[in-house]
Amino acid sequence: MMKVIGKSHQKLDGKERVSGKSIYGHDIELPNMLHGSILRAKYPCAEITSIDTSKALALEGVECVITADDIDVNNIGYKRDHPILKKGTVNCNRDEIAAVAARTKEIADKAIQLIEVKYKIKEGVYDPFEALKESAPRINEFGKGAEQFGNKNRAESFHYEHGDLAEQKAKSKVIIKKTYELPRVTHACMATSNITAEYNNFDGRLTLWSSTQVPFLYQRDIAHALKMEPSKIRVIQPIIGGGFGSKLDMLPFEPICALLAIKSGKPVQILYSREEEFLASPTRQPMTIELSSGADEKGKFTFREAKIIMDNGAYTSWGATTPFVMMQTYSSLYQVPACYFQADAIYTNNPFAGSFRGYGNPQATFSIESNIDLMAEELGMDKREIRLINANYKGEITGQGLHFKTCGALPALEKVIQESNYDQIMTAPNTGRYRKGVGLGSMLHVGGGAKIYRSDGCGTSLKIDDYGYLTIITGSNEIGQGSETVLAMIAMEELGVPMEKIKVINTDTDVKPWDVGVHASRTSFVAGNSLLGAIKLIKEKLNKKAADLLQIKTATFEYQNGEMLFNEHQIKIDKVVREMHFASPHELCLVNYFYEPPSRFQDKEFKGDVSGNYAFASQVIEVEVDTVTGNVQVLNVHVSEDVGRVLNPIGLQGQIEGGLATGIGYALTEEMIYEKGVLKNPNFHGYKMLTSTDMPPIHFYPIETYDEAGPYGSKGAGEAPLIPTAAAIANAVSNALGVRFYSLPITAEKVLRALSEKKLETRNSKHETNKI
């Protein structure tokens, strides 16, 4: 019986956060600190013919100005195709050309405007299909597409297949082939991007106060960029005002800030404005997905064939690797006998995408779940039934080699179907101005980390001091998601130490042990297991010492309220620690543990059990569409997720609700509108995030499958809630109107256009409109 796990606990540092005391990157002030500002390209595609910084340098208060000619650096990005400061060619509207450090932000911004850049404007390529043509110019001069992938503008390419595609096609009673268009959306973290850098000239050490999600990979990346030794770079994370994947890639502004600090000899801070955040922070991958999928006469799925073209933008970020996750969805969401998957990231003169909560999975799931509805319609099957008979199951090893040792796919589907108003809406008359509809969507995502980097592990150091306080030094990071609260809860559960006696130290690469970072919904899973390993070691130490002190042979003590209990014996933990410390042989109560998940690297064909476990979820979403205004209102969201086990209910619920808000925005309102590489809505007025009045009631039903790989049986849960949301909403809108939408977001404008075309068509023909 658990005392702590499974019961709601407030955020560990909630009191600081709710009283304005938490220190975010924007709040840091160092002595003599300068403020940095970056000059970006005026045109998305041009040749720079000259840069004159003399007027900026002459401005009072300006301490240094840098351009590409002033720095000795390596390219960044995982394909190393991205110069930190650009010379010669500019490839997108974000391109950094020069940077200034000045005594105030106002002076820095003014100096930037005084830098004179002359351009020769070129015609850019903004459509990846155009970029693939032989006649298109080579967009990124560092791209290796010609050698590696047979086309100069192909930045990355993933291929996967399993099963006998031809045989499965022949077996199919129905084959649906559709093309889906996914928009560019952005994280819109409430805190804009920020960094503060300080360089110590005496020992060549660089300290960065950075909101990275992956401090140890970041340390390595920034060291490579700056040609420094990684160990000379100390990364300190202030409180982070939102991540959602946006802080997985190191971006040019970060080494730029370091370079300004190195050159000026003073600390430098760069804070993005909100406009800059829209223009120059990562986005989700826009893509075109052509999906063909089939089912036999009973509705059993036969195959999926996906061909995907992603708009890579001008440089390659981690975003180009989202097919790694998408292929798992195509190969293994529901039972799929055969799968063919090809995804290519194509250079264009658009801004580059990055990683975003869900990592390609919302896009893939949108196409799959839309096709499933279409197959059911053609087969005359119930849309619930077709999903239920194809659901993943416990013990399944998928065509890709994912092994579902536990699987809540079917229970999740059954739960949302049962709890929602599915039947009532389906059977109610659907006439008049307001039309109700209901839609289903399911998802599969990694739940136990993902073996992508050479290690997917996490280290923990644990110490108990002479007064019985516990310090957890963890490699993992808190970005608001609540993982450090979960770690404290695990320690409370196992060691009987109250929360007010627990400190979590997790912000400093000079102090904390290694961890790969916050991504892949992995933190509670990996850091939780790592902490449990460390707790086992510290208990062995305490048990041995306490047994010695109590003069009993060996004992496995119970830990409660700061005490260790065994039969009639009891002794305070702090007393045991002091005896350990002050009596011979003088030891500290200190242990280290490193946890590496049991997951395996996939082979060259991307086959293998890539995660410690897998999360499943289903959503039923009820909508009402106003056929006069085109507005889609979400009435209810029913979401059921296999989380393995609920650790902190209030924290989990927060992840679900927050994810859904982003998912609903993706489905209905959010889109970065570009015209020839130039963003037209770089502000909250034009970029429509949901507000408090847009949120529907959310009904959450956790499914507990107790997967033995996770801490207490839990699975990663952070990304799942937004993955099937757009799919379920699109299916619901289609159900309400009898018109299908093949692109997101489903705006009022699109709805009205579709309705007007539908009226015309019912008069003229029965041709189904694609690509609305």
Place this chain on the structure above:
Amino acid sequence: MQITFKINGETISQEIKSSLLLIDLIRDVLRLKGTKPGCLEGECGACSVIVNGAAINSCMYLAINVDGKEVTTIEGLGNGENPLDRVQEKMLEHGAVQCGFCTSGMVMTTKAYSDKCTAEGVTPTREEVKKSLEGNLCRCTGYAKIIDAAEAVYK
């Protein structure tokens, strides 16, 4: 020019440029960092503070206009020296805080609204509570727990 105003109960006289924004007075001059700069264009509400009982976006408000007025920032509520305000307590209890960058603004908006409702002797409906928070954006929580917390202030 010289302005005199009350902030978090303390009277201050300050020489300022007439173009100074209230958020910059609060964060850069008075160094009260709890008020957050989310967009500096009046769209996100992260910088909300209370001026004479009303929540306003301090990024859209000239500092000279607080002359003779009373300003409350997040530091004026529970801050470790004073116990937490009821609004802050409810935000914590209901799990309304994730990254926390919007939280100061959410708390100040809710505080102004609940003080007004209490003074008028009315208990707002859930829809009215939602409406009162419409000017404050949050990317982490999906608002549900913030709305729950703001509603619980009246219970």
